Amino acid sequence: MAENEQPLLVADGLTRWYGRQLGCRDVSLELFEGEVLAVVGESGSGKSTLLHLLAGQLAPSAGLVRYRMRDGVTRDLAALSEAERRFLARTDWGYVQQDAALGLRMAVSAGGNIGERLMAVGWRHYGRIRGAAESWLDRVEIDPARIDEAPSNYSGGMRQRLQIARNLVTQPRLVFMDEPTGGLDVSVQARLLDLLRRLVQDLGLAVVIVTHDLAVARLLSHRIMVMKGGEVIETGLTDQVLDDPREAYTQLLVSSVLPV
Amino acid sequence: MTTVLEVSDVSKSFTMHLRGGMTLPVVRGVSFAARAGECVVLAGPSGAGKSSILKMIFGSYRCDLGAIHVHHGDERTDVANAGPRTMLALRLRVVAYVSQFLRAVPRVAAVDVAAEPLIACGTEREIAAHRAGDLLARLNLPDRMWGLPPATFSGGEQQRVNIARGLVGDHPLLLLDEPTASLDAANRAVVIDLVNARKRRGTAIVAIVHDADVRDAIADRIVDVTTFAAAA
Numbered sequence: 078m079a080e081n082e083q084p085l086l087v088a089d090g091l092t093r094w095y096g097r098q099l100g101c102r103d104v105s106l107e108l109f110e111g112e113v114l115a116v117v118g119e120s121g122s123g124k125s126t127l128l129h130l131l132a133g134q135l136a137p138s139a140g141l142v143r144y145r146m147r148d149g150v151t152r153d154l155a156a157l158s159e160a161e162r163r164f165l166a167r168t169d170w171g172y173v174q175q176d177a178a179l180g181l182r183m184a185v186s187a188g189g190n191i192g193e194r195l196m197a198v199g200w201r202h203y204g205r206i207r208g209a210a211e212s213w214l215d216r217v218e219i220d221p222a223r224i225d226e227a228p229s230n231y232s233g234g235m236r237q238r239l240q241i242a243r244n245l246v247t248q249p250r251l252v253f254m255d256e257p258t259g260g261l262d263v264s265v266q267a268r269l270l271d272l273l274r275r276l277v278q279d280l281g282l283a284v285v286i287v288t289h290d291l292a293v294a295r296l297l298s299h300r301i302m303v304m305k306g307g308e309v310i311e312t313g314l315t316d317q318v319l320d321d322p323r324e325a326y327t328q329l330l331v332s333s334v335l336p337v
Numbered sequence: 338m339t340t341v342l343e344v345s346d347v348s349k350s351f352t353m354h355l356r357g358g359m360t361l362p363v364v365r366g367v368s369f370a371a372r373a374g375e376c377v378v379l380a381g382p383s384g385a386g387k388s389s390i391l392k393m394i395f396g397s398y399r400c401d402l403g404a405i406h407v408h409h410g411d412e413r414t415d416v417a418n419a420g421p422r423t424m425l426a427l428r429l430r431v432v433a434y435v436s437q438f439l440r441a442v443p444r445v446a447a448v449d450v451a452a453e454p455l456i457a458c459g460t461e462r463e464i465a466a467h468r469a470g471d472l473l474a475r476l477n478l479p480d481r482m483w484g485l486p487p488a489t490f491s492g493g494e495q496q497r498v499n500i501a502r503g504l505v506g507d508h509p510l511l512l513l514d515e516p517t518a519s520l521d522a523a524n525r526a527v528v529i530d531l532v533n534a535r536k537r538r539g540t541a542i543v544a545i546v547h548d549a550d551v552r553d554a555i556a557d558r559i560v561d562v563t564t565f566a567a568a569a
Contacts, residue, residue, distance in 0.1 A: 109422065267443035274442070278457075296442060300421050314421045316397040323399070325354030332355060 083145055085110050085251060085283050090140035091130050099307040100126035103140070106302065106312075110250060113277060113284040115298035115315065117291060117330070123307035124287045125255060131285060132172055132253045133162050147250075167197040171244030171252035175259045177236035181228050181243065187214060188224040190243050198247055213242040217272060234265035238272065245276065254286040258293055270296055291334055295319055303327050340408060341510050341541035342371040342394065347403030347417065349389055350567065362567030363389045367403065369560045373509065376532065376542040376555045381562035387545045388437070390562065391512045393417070394543065395434040396424040407431060407510060429458050434512040435503035439495040441488040448473065448483040451501035458506065465505070472501035476527055492519040504531055511535060513544040517551050529554045 084107040093100035101123035108114055116124045129135035131142055133154045142154040147169055154162065166172065174180035181190050191210040192200075200206050211221040217238040219231075228236050237257065244252060257273065258266045274297055277284055288294055294301055294315060301318040303311040303326065311324045322328045347367040353359045364386035371377045379387040392398035394405055396416050405416040409431045414423060428434075433454065442450065451469035456462055473483055476497040482490070487498045496519050503511065513532070517525045525548065532542060532555045546552045552559075 112422075271442070271444040295440075299425055313399075314396060314424055317399060317421075320392065321351075321398045323352075328354050 082109060083151070084108060085145050086131065086285075087143040087151075088131060088140065089143070091127065091137050091142065092139040093126050093130055093135060094138045099123070101130070101304070101307040104130075104309055105140075108251070108283050108285060110283050111281040112300070113282075113286065113298045114300050114302060115294035116285065116287045116302045116304060117289060117294050118304035119289060119330075122304040124304050126307070127304070128253055128255055128285060128287045132170065133157075133166070144251075164197075167194060168247050169249050169251065171249040173237075173240055173244055173252060173254040173257045175256040177228070177233070177240045180240040181236065183229045184227055186225045186227055187219070187231075187239055190228065190239060191246050194243055194247050209246060210242075213246050214239075216276075217242045218268070232265075233261055234269060237261065237269055241273070241276070245280065245282075248280070249282070251283045251285075254284060254288075256288055256290075257286065258288070258290065273297060291319060291330065303330070339373050340370050341373050342543065343404075343406040343408075344369050344390070344394070345404045345406070347390075347393060347405060348401045348567065349386070349393060349398065350401060364562070364565040365567040367562075367565045371510070371541040371543055373539040373541050374536050375557045376536055376544060377558050377560055378552050378556040379543065379545050379562050380552075380559050385562040386565065386567075387562050388514055390565075391434065391514050391543065391545065394510075395428070395432060395512055397434075409509060429454075430506075431508055432510040432512065433503045433506055433508035435499055435514060435516050437514045437518065439487060439499040439502075441486065441495065443486060443488065445486055446484045447478070447487045447490070447498045450487060450498055451505055454502060454506045469501055469505050472505055472531075473497070475531070476501060477524055493521070493524070496520060497524065500528060500531070504535065507538075509540055511540050511542045513542065513546070515545055515547065517546060517548055525551055 086108040088104055088106045091104040092102050104127055116127060118124045130137050143151050144154060145151045188207055188210040191213055192206040195206050195209060211224055214221045214224060219235055219238055228239055231239060258269055261269065270293065286297060298315045301315045302309050305326045311318060311327045318327060319331055322331050345368050348365045349363040351361040351363065353361060367390055369377060379390060381387055389398055393400050394416060400417040403417060407414050407416055407427065414427055448466055448469050451473060452465040455465035455468060470483060478494060478497050487495050500516050517528050529551060536542065
């Protein structure tokens with residue numbers, strides 16, 4: 078991690094109002110390649126709003142998001158055309174939803190789900206697309222023999238792993254994750270976390286992960302951002318924030334976790 | 338010998354907001370240095386703040402006051418004022434920490450836990466696993482256990498995985514928090530040998546050890562932490 082490299086993603090003063098209701102206020106951050114940032118906080122803290130703003134799915138009321146494109150030029154997301162933004166989201170970015178049904182096409186085969194992202198970047202050769210899909214299924218520990226099944230046949234854990242494969246097949250540099258382990262059984266969670274950890278490490282992904290689970294943040298992230306009431310109240314190295322929390326609310330969060 | 342670590346006038350207290358903002362003083366005016374090839378042992382009773390000092394050097398605790406300079410190559414980093422990215426880079430190549438207890442990750446095999454710091458700074462997986470295996474073997478961890486996640490290991494077995502993880506890299510500054518606390522005499526002797534070998538290679542070491550025999554075998558200097566007691 079060189080100190081002089083340019084950040085991949087920059088947010089500056091991001092604010093979002095829903096009418097008179099505050100989503101999040103004045104959030105600024107920098108994310109570098111290979112860096113995992115966990116945004117933690119309880120329901121309604123503004124962490125999901127922030128994720129949607131960063132991923133360009135929601136327009137900010139104030140502030141801006143800049144992204145360093147693959148050609149090295151840093152651009153303001155708001156200045157991209159809709160087509161450019163969609164292309165970015167399909168290629169250089171991933172977005173892993175908590176509910177896999179939202180991130181997958183449930184009636185399309187697993188192979189089709191993975192292949193669709195490749196076709197969006199111009200792949201046309203059926204055999205090669207199928208080959209890539211098989212190798213990604215294997216990588217996320219799904220038997221490639223099940224490539225022709227629709228994810229509606231899959232268990233919750235498998236769906237989530239398929240969603241990850243679909244997102245990573247285009248070799249994105251940045252992946253947004255919204256509670257990726259939420260709603261899964263703990264044993265399934267452990268497997269998914271281990272898989273995510275390895276993929277993030279091996280591929281050198283930059284990740285913004287929203288979670289209310291501090292154990293997930295501890296396991297996956299380098300840095301933590303704690304949100305409350307739409308504002309960032311504490312940031313720092315993950316172990317520093319969790320082992321020596323400074324703010325009252327962070328201390329409450331950390332002390333509320335039952336030790337196992 | 339060159340100075341690797343310089344702790345100057347460091348103070349630390351905890352403010353406990355859930356206890357009405359009560360302040361818990363930990364240490365005050367901590368000052369000492371460690372040179373290349375030297376082992377400094379922090380001594381004092383439980384609760385004197387020894388582990389807190391190690392955590393401040395590693396950056397997992399914040400300092401209220403003072404400076405913690407780590408020298409590496411021609412550079413000098415003040416951990417007390419370093420940002421997260423600077424700290425992560427420092428941990429990658431300069432400072433390693435063997436915590437008192439292993440934080441086991443589900444599903445990750447012991448050998449991979451030990452090899453991870455090497456892989457993180459770019460060593461090939463196989464070479465890293467090989468070096469981790471060498472260390473686990475020296476620490477008498479049976480090789481049938483290497484492929485298992487350490488969550489179910491005994492305290493002593495976990496501790497040996499943790500030691501291997503801390504020593505597998507070539508960090509010029511090593512922080513050891515009670516590395517031999519749950520080890521038998523034979524394995525304590527192995528740890529003594531490993532630490533002394535690192536000293537000969539020029540590693541600066543700050544350690545907390547309660548065993549008198551281990552302390553006598555590795556310490557070049559004792560720093561009495563009770564002299565940094567913070568007035569309550």
